[in-house]
Amino acid sequence: MFNNKELFKASFQEQLVSRLGKSMEEATAGDVYKILGSLIRENIGRDWAESNRIAKVQEEKQVYYFSMEFLIGRLLGNNLLNIGMLETVRDGLKELGWDLDEIESQEPDAGLGNGGLGRLAACFLDSLASLQYAGHGCGIRYKYGLFEQKIIDGHQVELPDDWLQRGNVWEERRPDKKVEVRFWGRVEMSERDGRTVFETTGYEKVWAVPYDVPVIGHGEGRVNTLRLWSAESAVDPIKMAQDGQNSYYSFLNYSRSVQSISEFLYPDDSGYEGKLLRLKQQYFLCSAGLQSLLRTFEKLKLPYTELPEKVSVHINDTHPTLVIPELMRILMDEQGFGWDEAWDITVRTVSYTNHTLLSEALEKWPENMIRELLPRIYMIIEEINKRFCGQLLEEGRSQEFVSQVAILESGQVKMAHLAIAGSNSINGVAGLHTELLKTDVMQPFYELYPDRFNNKTNGITHRRWLMHANPKLSSLISEAIGSGWTTSPLQLKELAKFKDDRHIQDVLMGIKLDNKRRLAAYIQDKQGVMVDPESIFDVQVKRLHGYKRQLMNILHVIHLYHEIKDQPNVERVPRTFIFGAKAAPGYYLAKSIIKLINVAADVINRDPQVSQQLKVVFLENYSVSLAEKIIPAANVSEQISTAGKEASGTGNMKFMMNGALTIGTLDGANVEMFDLLGEENMFLFGLRSQEVLNYYRHGGYVARELYHQDARLRRVLDSLVTEGPFCCHEREFEIIRQALLDHNDEFFVLRDFDDYAAAQKQVEQAYRDSVSWASKSIVNIANSGHFSSDCTIERYAADIWDIAPVRRES
Structure with missing residues (x-):
């Protein structure tokens, strides 16, 4: 049939x-x-x-x-x-x-x-x-x-x-x-x-x-x-x-x-x-x-x-x-x-x-x-x-x-x-x-x-996350290196030879722009927010948890808002920050962070002075099918967990496979991504896992000192609980401020903030050079076959389960 x-x-x-x-x-x-x-x-x-x-x-x-x-x-x-x-x-x-x-x-x-x-x-x-x-x-x-x-x-x-x-x-x-x-x-x-x-x-x-x-x-x-x-x-x-x-x-x-x-x-x-x-x-x-x-x-x-x-x-x-x-x-x-x-x-x-x-x-x-x-x-x-x-x-x-x-x-x-x-x-x-x-x-x-x-x-299955979710990119890859990668994903490595090919770069960026337009249309339909497909789509979609540090991301967004208000005439690359996450029903801090993201989105998107350069979107009810729309459209992948806390991550691999560049800590599988890509194709920042471990074992970290030393942090945190556009009635965000200052910032949000802001400046600078960005994107895709679940399963089969393929009888 x-x-x-x-x-x-x-x-x-x-x-x-x-x-x-x-x-x-x-x-x-x-x-x-x-x-x-x-x-x-x-x-x-x-x-x-x-x-x-x-x-x-x-x-x-x-x-x-x-x-x-x-x-x-x-x-x-x-x-x-x-x-x-x-x-x-x-x-x-x-x-x-x-x-x-x-x-x-x-x-x-x-x-x-x-x-x-x-x-x-x-x-x-x-x-x-x-x-x-x-x-x-x-x-x-x-x-x-x-x-x-x-x-x-x-x-x-x-x-x-x-x-x-x-x-x-x-x-x-x-x-x-x-x-x-x-x-x-x-x-x-x-x-x-x-x-x-x-x-x-x-x-x-x-x-x-x-x-x-x-x-x-x-x-x-x-x-x-x-x-x-x-x-x-x-x-x-x-x-x-x-x-x-x-x-x-x-x-x-x-x-x-x-x-x-x-x-x-x-x-x-x-x-x-x-x-x-x-x-x-x-x-x-x-x-x-x-x-x-x-x-x-x-x-x-x-x-x-x-x-x-x-x-x-x-x-x-x-x-x-x-x-x-x-x-x-x-x-x-x-x-x-x-x-x-x-x-x-x-x-x-x-x-x-x-x-x-x-x-x-x-x-x-x-x-x-x-x-x-x-x-x-x-x-x-x-x-x-x-x-x-x-x-x-x-x-x-x-x-x-x-x-x-x-x-x-x-x-x-x-x-x-x-x-x-x-x-x-x-x-x-x-x-x-x-x-x-x-x-x-x-x-x-x-x-x-x-x-x-x-x-x-x-690992992740390249069939769903590349072949099905991003068919035009899949076709481009097959045109460049043949279709063997669809059954042997390590062959994606052959794509690296085309990292400086202007035709491949142009087609790749065109595919990315088409994906961004489709996502922009979805956001317009579901949220009523118009976002610019030409802007940097900076994405963090995953479960909402303290160690995944969506909080650091949105605090930085508020900092960018303040920068634009202070210096509205400075030329910037427009940014669209996209969030998607569910918080456990009883996890009140996480739910407060969701509220903060949505309050920030409302303030920023309504401000005619700021919204030309900055937009924020929280997409509700994040799911696999929504991820299939978001991930092919992303330019930047936020993998910013506290070093030593994320076991591996798989979202990082999906974004990489679709040509997004990672801003992240050396945590989980980011470490192996970095080994493959080198610092020129990722944006690294933050404490290393051993430094985090030393703080936990020996102390020495005082979040309030950073708050008093860094005027940016002080301004952002104070804006959550004092009069201003981000402050809610009944001091709703006091729980966030307390977690960072009174409870000494368990996940080192404030400690890594300066390094994170500097890395984001590098992202903006790199995006200005579209040829170089496209080259980095190709290198990411080429190395993503390493993270195919086919490779992972073959290692489980050989090293743990001792199983062999069951072939059809001829």
Whole structure:
């Protein structure tokens, strides 16, 4: 049905009539999207089944990637690209009177993730399928995403993200593959055949029902599976009544409790009930996913001792760490293994990626909560800790050292410690991040297990972030170096030979300008703000957090406002600062920064004297689909986190791949970007990670001294709380001033401000030379293949998972 345009058109119109009973004249954009999705599903269905069959027949090792987030974005355009039918469908729809871009906009962004963690997982799934590895995702089918962000009077307002309201054309419900997950209850021990048997009774059971989404590889790639679990009632209300319970209210309470497990991505965990729900979610994912993959393993008719040779379970950050005690439970309680053998199988099966250096982000759970909700799991964790600590003491380790690495300590279960103890590999996600794990955050564990630690710098899929998001740039690259880079992204390096080619430079800058015009039209439509496409588009889009330092960016913007007001006749390159970010609902400082950005935008954009040279835009509800509009249009990429705080970043890679130049600190993957590009192709500033670490360890930083010494800082900060255009009623921005001065500026915003302002001057000066700027842009694109997730996945496959591509049979 997809062999050519005419066949596509005929098939499309036939499906429209047979499925929806509509003619082309009656169809809506939503109808067209629904039919297109179903056609793609039919087109790849045979390949999906064949991919699963081949993996089973060839008995190749398979990877199961457990993650609480999969930020997959819209799938229609990406799937059409990967099956090689994007332009055929675009042209066919055009002849039928429809624009593919409009049809793509009918698809909601899947509410399955929040930020970089989830987007990384999505890129990894794309690369696994495209490189023909048998690698599947395991997540939760959240009914509601994080939240839909609205900006009202400058404030972030959170609305439900009901992304499943109109269904999901890509998923397939598999009720025949449901599994039972158990909570609460009590553990009873007994002797059976000379061994101690543990059995949980009085538990509450829940059905985990899988919804499968095909992950379509590019070209000749595989079709893997993203399996998303939904919680459903496993209790018959009639049986409840027979057991003497009030069937109506008891069942409703139980049913509501079950539904809540897969209802919200990241429920508010500020209180006990919220924490309990998040713990439930994590165990639900781990138990359901493990039961499912073990069913597949059992079809091989192999003993469980061979599980590590056929299965690799990878946990994306600490959220799925309960796979370790859950796999132990299954091996011991259901398969009859002793402790030592079960532990050996578990450790050789599980691997772990650490994503954070922030101590507050390293998960801990109250012991009593796990003990009550998951009594058998708690017993196993307790035994893991007892044996782990006992072995260390036997080896002569000090009590202080053992306390540092203990899994249970001060009434808390430390999930990162459990993940390290129970895994065969622990990887960081950028060179600097991994080194800081080894020398600081996880130093005692590195001392114990030096061979387990390794680095796997994050990556992004060039198919979505270049080929799909920026097709004109992709065509230009292929004209210059051939199309080999589309399957071998390291070949982008060949583009560097054209960095001084005036024709390539001119076409590149023309493509950038077209992308900027499209974004400007979107901003005009959505925000009612006219921005100049000829201005520098300076972009910072990412989660709103103190260490990412959106605050430094907007304080600098206010400083530029003051400069223009003081010297309105000085010639400047016009700048448009574009922000996009969501703040956690309970993160009041972050929400105040969003308010400040919007207040600054309102003041600056309304000022006729300033707005000719400076504009500020905050784009609400930042998402994958919005990123695909913003990133190809950016001239400058803001990667300004406090050195040593950002594990890696992937936005930095997406901007680089689309020819934006980075202003940033030597943090995360920026370090590796700098190694590739050199200082002439980036704008570096700020403290280095060791300097930051020294301040934290030894003190010596006094933010108020900088405030008193630097008149620019004093003026900007005072303008937030005294009379003036940026001051809100009831001193709303006092919380920002307090964070910087009273709480001594935890993320060194003031310390790096002067260096940042100087780097921004360099940006402006460099942009004046359009030829040089274009050359730098080409060098950035040429080196971006290094950060393709294809390269990252090949390193995971070789160094951690020990998997090989599963080729189609000839």
